[in-house]
Each structure stands twice: as C-alpha cells, then as structure tokens.
Amino acid sequence: MPIKQGPAALLDDATPWNGLYEQAAEKQNDLVSEVRTAVEYGMHDPVDSVEMACTAAETAGATVQALSSPWSLYTPQDAATVASALFVQLRYSADALAELQRAVGRVVERGEAELVAPAGAGESTNLSDALESLRALSDTIYGLVARHASTTVRALHAAPGSAPVPADAHQTVAAVAALLAERREGTVTLNTGHEDGDYDPHDDDGFGCGCDVTILVDGEEYNFHRGDSEWSLTRASDGLETSSGSTVYDSWETMSTTLKTAHPQQLAGDILKVLAADQSARQGSVGSLRVVTTDRN
Numbered sequence: 001m002p003i004k005q006g007p008a009a010l011l012d013d014a015t016p017w018n019g020l021y022e023q024a025a026e027k028q029n030d031l032v033s034e035v036r037t038a039v040e041y042g043m044h045d046p047v048d049s050v051e052m053a054c055t056a057a058e059t060a061g062a063t064v065q066a067l068s069s070p071w072s073l074y075t076p077q078d079a080a081t082v083a084s085a086l087f088v089q090l091r092y093s094a095d096a097l098a099e100l101q102r103a104v105g106r107v108v109e110r111g112e113a114e115l116v117a118p119a120g121a122g123e124s125t126n127l128s129d130a131l132e133s134l135r136a137l138s139d140t141i142y143g144l145v146a147r148h149a150s151t152t153v154r155a156l157h158a159a160p161g162s163a164p165v166p167a168d169a170h171q172t173v174a175a176v177a178a179l180l181a182e183r184r185e186g187t188v189t190l191n192t193g194h195e196d197g198d199y200d201p202h203d204d205d206g207f208g209c210g211c212d213v214t215i216l217v218d219g220e221e222y223n224f225h226r227g228d229s230e231w232s233l234t235r236a237s238d239g240l241e242t243s244s245g246s247t248v249y250d251s252w253e254t255m256s257t258t259l260k261t262a263h264p265q266q267l268a269g270d271i272l273k274v275l276a277a278d279q280s281a282r283q284g285s286v287g288s289l290r291v292v293t294t295d296r297n
C-alpha cells in the first residue's frame with residue numbers, strides 16, 4: 001500500500017478526536033486521493049451515488065480484512081488513528097442512511113414512485129417503517145459517537161507502547177539482524193554499506209540504506225535486503241552468474257510487508273518461516289531419497 005510514513009500524528013487538547021483521521025488522510029494515499037478527485041469532479045446522478053456507496057462498502061470490508069492481519073497495528077497510536085477514522089466512518093454511515101430516506105422521499109415527491117403509508121397496528125412492517133427505523137438508528141449512532149469517540153481515541157493515543165518500531169530502513173535491517181542472531185547464533189551477519197549515521201532516509205530510491213543481512217543455514221546462504229521498495233530474501237543457490245561476472249536472481253521470497261519501517265519481529269518472522277519451509281523441504285527430499293534407496297535394496 002503506497003502510504004508515506006510520516007511523523008506520528010498529533011492530538012493535543014485543542015485537536016478534536018477526528019483530527020487523527022484528518023492528518024492521516026492528508027498523507028500521500030492513492031486510494032483516498034482517487035475518491036477526493038471524484039468528489040471534486042462532482043456527483044450529480046445515480047451512477048455517482050451507486051459508485052460511491054459501493055466504494056464505501058468495499059473499503060469497509062477491506063478495513064475488516066486489514067485489521068484482521070496479525071501485524072495490522074504496531075502501537076496504541078496506530079489504533080487511535082484507525083479508531084478516529086472508524087468513528088468518522090460510522091458518523092458518515094448514519095448521515096448516509098438519513099440521506100437515503102430523504103432521497104427516496106424526493107423520488108416520491110416527483111410522483112415517480114409511491115411509498116406506502118407506515119403500517120398500522122397489527123400490520124407487518126413495510127418500506128416506510130424500515131426507512132423510519134434507519135433514520136432513528138442514525139440518531140442512535142450519532143449519540144454513540146458523541147459519547148465514546150473522544151474517550152476511545154484519546155485514551156489509545158495516550159497509551160504507552162513498547163513496540164521497537166524503527167525510524168528508518170537502516171534501523172529496520174539492523175534490528176532484524178539482531179533478532180535473527182538471537183535465534184541463530186553465529187550464522188547471521190549484518191553487512192553495512194555505509195558509515196554509522198551516514199544514511200539519509202529521505203534520499204532513498206527504494207533500496208533502503210544499502211545494508212543487508214546474510215544468514216547461513218545448512219549450507220545455504222540467504223540474503224535479506226531492501227530492493228524495489230520491498231523487503232526480499234534470496235538464496236545463493238538461486239543465483240545465476242552473468243557473463244559480466246555479476247549474480248542475478250530470477251526467484252526470491254518477498255516479505256509480507258513493504259513498509260520501510262516495519263516491525264522487526266514481523267520481518268524476522270517472515271524470514272524464519274522461509275528458513276523452516278526450506279529445511280522441511282530438504283528433510284522431505286532426504287526422506288524420499290531414503291525411500292528410493294530402500295526400494296533398490
């Protein structure tokens with residue numbers, strides 16, 4: 001997701017609870033930009049209404065999916081920003097339900113549709129009753145947001161967190177190397193491509209700071225590095241020598257996050273998963289060799 005990381009959002013006493021959402025939405029975000037461009041272009045017909053309602057439904061579903069990822073949030077402050085946006089979404093959903101009732105009313109006023117009168121006592125509920133219930137639900141949602149949004153967002157934003165979130169790509173690589181070294185002593189090497197502190201995170205063409213990590217396991221040499229704005233792991237055995245003497249790779253493992261300042265444990269976990277899968281594949285192939293040998297005997 002091409003979202004630019006910036007300094008942590010601010011929420012002082014003078015900033016309303018929805019300020020975190022507003023600050024985050026202002027950062028470079030292709031999805032938000034696309035919606036804002038459509039809004040600026042103007043929305044005046046049913047195609048616009050249907051498109052926006054469907055986009056909202058898609059993004060609401062995608063939010064559930066994003067949040068369900070094991071590493072969906074690193075800090076309470078991440079949670080505060082998401083909560084701020086979710087409360088804004090809830091309030092807009094209430095507005096949309098109320099607006100739906102008014103829009104249907106306009107169709108009826110033009111004489112282009114008929115709306116049955118609200119059901120009387122003993123009659124089953126109809127469309128008029130349903131629209132009225134949705135309007136009442138909107139009032140309930142406004143009340144919930146008014147009562148809980150500020151408390152929730154402010155408490156999360158103020159909560160101390162201890163996640164070792166790196167400040168730049170170099171810190172990420174170094175922290176991953178340290179974590180891997182804890183797990184596999186003596187086989188992990190951090191290869192530095194610059195002097196200490198001699199890396200400007202703003203001067204980054206997608207290849208991070210140039211440092212990488214080699215991991216030697218069972219005769220295979222892995223290399224963890226940043227390239228093309230993502231984190232990758234290559235195996236030396238996949239390297240192809242070119243006529244110019246350099247080594248190229250036509251296959252590699254891509255880590256689950258492209259975030260330059262990813263949680264080191266997330267990346268270390270991805271790497272260890274690849275190492276474990278390779279190890280079990282090697283054991284599997286040794287196992288089948290044994291079977292072949294047994295058959296020959």
Ligand SMILES: [Zn+2]
Nearest residue numbers: 170209210211
């Ligand atoms: Zn570095």
